[in-house]
Amino acid sequence: MRFQFYLSQIWQSDPRYYQITILSLLLIYGITRLNFEVEILSAFIIISTALLTQFFCTRFFKLPYFDFRSPLISSLSLCLLLRTNLLLLMSLTAIITILSKFIFRWNNKHIFNPTTFGLVTMMLLTGQVWVSPGQWGSTAFFGFLMACFGGMVINRAARSDVTFAFLFFYIAILFGRALWLGDPLTIPLHQLENGALLLFAFFMISDPKTTPDSRAGRILFAFLVALGANFIYFWLYRTNGLFWSLAFFGLFVPLIDWLLPGKRYQWK
16 A cells, blocks of 8 residues: 555656556557567667667757656657567657657747657658557457546646547547438447557647647647548548647647647646
8 A cells, every 4th residue: 555655646746657657557468468569679679769869869959867758658659559560660760759859849849749740750751650550459448548547637637638628529520420421329439449549649649748838729729630630531531640630730839829828838
């Protein structure tokens, strides 16, 4: 009990510790029990490359200290989502992911979610990188879903509003489309049972360093991303609509912050 108390205190002090814990457990469970299409060597290359890139960027940009938490979350997300047959492309994706935090900035704030930028850039440039749909089976899916909601409760996350707003709009569009077309509701339910969607909603679009500063801005941003993702899926007939949409509308965050200003989020 005392260990659980101290662990809870650590998680509450910084939500990134909870995210690292959940993503690490999911990756281990996926490799050992669910036969994820990722090997231990691949995961090691992605994580070590991301941490090394963060370290060298810390030195190059003369930051006060090396912070492992953000690159570790990004690299664990890459391990769960990134698929390619070439180890070199895995390493290059991790490098681009971390570099984007230091290069693409506005008003001392990231423009793009790092994981999204790395995936979208490599898919666009190489044609040899793709995103795993994240079909983990119902047990792993609902276990991860409960863990994600648990993180919101434990940390009282300041950016939970953008996650819930995105899920509301995304689900409403899926079910609205199904009702309009006369499709059975089992179709949107099946579309929602997707591990990549959970990673996206709870770990990517909710990134406090890349979302609008005001609550109104975040809700608008969530609506735009949900609408853009469904447009890509159902009108352009392209896969990975979530990531393309987030990367595109990330460019509009500075404009949203200007129109709907708010207090800038700071890690504790």
